[in-house]
Amino acid sequence: MNQPSGASIGTIYGADAPVSGIAYVGGAYMPLAEASIPMVDRGFVRSDATYDVVHVWNGRFFRLDDYVERFWRSMTALRMEIPHSQDEVKAILHQCVRRSGLKDAYVQMTCTRGIPPKGSRDPRACANQFTAFAQPFVWIANEEQRRRGLHVTVSSVQRIPPQSIDPRIKNFHWLDMTMALFEAYERNAEVPVLPDAQGNVTEGPGFNIFALSRGRLVTPDRGMFEGITRRTVIELAEDLQMPVEVRALPAQELARADEIFLTSTAGGIMPVTRLDGAAVGAGTPGRATMALHDLYWRRHDEGWKSTPVAGEAA
Numbered sequence: 001m002n003q004p005s006g007a008s009i010g011t012i013y014g015a016d017a018p019v020s021g022i023a024y025v026g027g028a029y030m031p032l033a034e035a036s037i038p039m040v041d042r043g044f045v046r047s048d049a050t051y052d053v054v055h056v057w058n059g060r061f062f063r064l065d066d067y068v069e070r071f072w073r074s075m076t077a078l079r080m081e082i083p084h085s086q087d088e089v090k091a092i093l094h095q096c097v098r099r100s101g102l103k104d105a106y107v108q109m110t111c112t113r114g115i116p117p118k119g120s121r122d123p124r125a126c127a128n129q130f131t132a133f134a135q136p137f138v139w140i141a142n143e144e145q146r147r148r149g150l151h152v153t154v155s156s157v158q159r160i161p162p163q164s165i166d167p168r169i170k171n172f173h174w175l176d177m178t179m180a181l182f183e184a185y186e187r188n189a190e191v192p193v194l195p196d197a198q199g200n201v202t203e204g205p206g207f208n209i210f211a212l213s214r215g216r217l218v219t220p221d222r223g224m225f226e227g228i229t230r231r232t233v234i235e236l237a238e239d240l241q242m243p244v245e246v247r248a249l250p251a252q253e254l255a256r257a258d259e260i261f262l263t264s265t266a267g268g269i270m271p272v273t274r275l276d277g278a279a280v281g282a283g284t285p286g287r288a289t290m291a292l293h294d295l296y297w298r299r300h301d302e303g304w305k306s307t308p309v310a311g312e313a314a
């Protein structure tokens with residue numbers, strides 16, 4: 001039999017993979033580049049999985065309890081169960097980070113449906129699989145984009161409606177977001193926000209959105225994942241006495257906003273300075289945006305709502 005030409009699986013996914021970090025799979029810790037799950041796990045062949053991502057900054061987990069509680073809500077909603085308690089999952093995440101030696105990390109916990117018994121396609125019969133990994137901190141926006149603000153487009157691709165998939169369950173159904181990303185690049189933008197069928201904006205690939213509209217911060221209340229960074233911003237805005245409205249955000253209102261920013265575990269608070277080719281406000285990161293951004297990182301430096309990685313000095 002002819003061997004297929006090109007790299008072998010080993011060189012594609014093995015020790016040469018462009019990833020570093022530590023994974024937990026099947027009860028063992030290993031280099032992330034060497035970690036794998038079976039191809040026929042329903043998580044891979046049917047996107048039948050949920051996950052969550054918490055970050056570590058300067059050796060401290062940010063809001064770890066909140067992230068693990070959200071992961072549990074997602075698993076419960078998908079009727080998944082794992083043979084670990086929340087405390088055990090936290091201990092595994094601590095171990096992944098400690099063993100990786102990373103000070104700033106992107107830490108993912110995942111539950112896949114698993115593999116059904118031979119001859120069955122019954123999701124109830126699958127043993128759900130818990131895996132986790134820690135890798136270097138991930139930024140949605142690169143350094144230059146964070147400094148000058150992101151260029152965003154409102155996509156023609158609609159976000160999957162909540163009636164089909166509850167967006168509060170963190171999931172791998174990302175093809176709407178991925179195709180919206182391709183469209184954004186074609187429009188000379190860097191990231192898309194996806195509207196719902198009513199023309200309200202929802203979210204984009206890996207982030208929530210806020211607008212400063214008539215002196216008030218507005219963030220959507222429907223059709224999106226309830227981000228923990230979004231929750232953090234709502235709390236920080238209260239500290240800064242900025243009024244917040246959680247409600248539908250029509251794309252037309254977004255187009256008139258004085259400021260826009262995105263929020264994500266992968267990068268915090270990211271200014272947007274162009275929307276569909278036009279300047280947002282003065283075309284530079286806005287004052288409210290930067291006040292929240294600076295407070296977010298100051299709170300990180302102060303150790304607010306954070307816990308040291310086990311084995312690290314407190």
Ligand SMILES: Cc1ncc(COP(=O)(O)O)c(C=O)c1O
Binds near residue numbers: 204228264266
């Ligand atoms: C679709 C989607 N929306 C919003 C967010 C932001 O959520 P968080 O602030 O908890 O990272 C994410 C995070 O990964 C996401 O995947």
